[in-house]
Amino acid sequence: MKHFSNISTLIFDFGGVLIDLDMNQSILNFKKLGVENVEKYLSNFGQSGFFMQLEKGKISADEFRSEIRKMTTNTITDKEIDDAWNAFLVRIPSEKLDIVYELRKKYRVIMLSNTNAIHFPYAEQTFFSYKNRSIDEYFDKCYRSYDMKMAKPDAEIFEAILNQEQVAANRCLLLDDGPKNIEQAKKLGMQTYFVDPKEDLSFLLTNINEHL
Numbered sequence: 001m002k003h004f005s006n007i008s009t010l011i012f013d014f015g016g017v018l019i020d021l022d023m024n025q026s027i028l029n030f031k032k033l034g035v036e037n038v039e040k041y042l043s044n045f046g047q048s049g050f051f052m053q054l055e056k057g058k059i060s061a062d063e064f065r066s067e068i069r070k071m072t073t074n075t076i077t078d079k080e081i082d083d084a085w086n087a088f089l090v091r092i093p094s095e096k097l098d099i100v101y102e103l104r105k106k107y108r109v110i111m112l113s114n115t116n117a118i119h120f121p122y123a124e125q126t127f128f129s130y131k132n133r134s135i136d137e138y139f140d141k142c143y144r145s146y147d148m149k150m151a152k153p154d155a156e157i158f159e160a161i162l163n164q165e166q167v168a169a170n171r172c173l174l175l176d177d178g179p180k181n182i183e184q185a186k187k188l189g190m191q192t193y194f195v196d197p198k199e200d201l202s203f204l205l206t207n208i209n210e211h212l
Contacts (some may be wrong), residue, residue: 004191006169007208010103011161012139013152014113016177017195018100019127020090029084034074046114046151046178054116057146061117082118088169089119092127099201100138107208111142112161112174114151120144141165153180173208175201 015021023042030038041051050067053059059067065081087104103109113120128135135142143161145151150160162169169189176182177195195201 001060004173004193005209006171007107007173007191009108009110009165009173010165010204010208011174011190012100012109012111013174013176013178013195014111014115014123015089016197018111019092019123020098020198021088022090023088025090026084026086026088029087030068033076033080033084035068035071035076035084036071038068038071046180049124054118055114055145056151057117057149064116064118066128075157082122085118086122089123089127092130094130095140096201097128097130097133099204103204104138104140108140108165108167109138109163111139111144112152112157113143114145115139116146120146123138124169152176152178155184155188158190160186162188 012018027039027042041047041049046052047055050059050064054061054064062078065078068081069076071104100109102163115123124135128138141159145157148160149155150157152158162172165172170191172190174182174190174192175195176185176192177197179194182192182194
């Protein structure tokens with residue numbers, strides 16, 4: 001296992017690292033609404049077009065829904081659009097929530113996610129009520145691309161986190177499933193761990209600075 005040293009801050013990606021994703025189900029649900037070719041904007045590692053504009057907070061949720069409606073001749077409601085888009089988000093395994101909860105007792109734990117004004121409120125309400133906890137009990141801070149008006153893998157979002165956290169890059173461990181995100185973080189001097197899909201994160205409960 002790779003060795004990490006002097007870690008004080010854990011930076012978790014959200015999609016694919018903590019929450020399981022199903023892009024195909026979201027695409028299928030959009031197609032059921034008559035929204036065609038939506039897949040050209042979507043991938044598990046990043047969005048493009050007006051989907052990315054939503055992720056970067058460049059357009060509002062209402063403007064996003066208007067763009068979706070331009071892709072179909074059907075009349076579709078806001079809820080139908082949101083439900084199709086939120087089908088991307090499947091579940092957070094309870095064991096991962098327990099792990100993050102325990103890690104926060106020893107480290108500063110933050111989330112850095114490319115997400116949007118439709119996905120994140122839904123995820124917060126739906127997936128973080130485990131054991132009657134709230135998201136604030138898992139993370140010291142959540143950094144969301146749509147609030148920050150920037151997104152991974154651009155260097156500026158990582159630099160903004162380091163500045164706001166007032167932490168040296170080499171004291172941070174980024175856990176991410178995006179190769180480009182890992183590459184950029186390394187360039188800035190951060191320690192990184194590439195998370196494979198569905199990977200069990202229980203190894204984090206050992207002493208990170210000694211046993212990885």
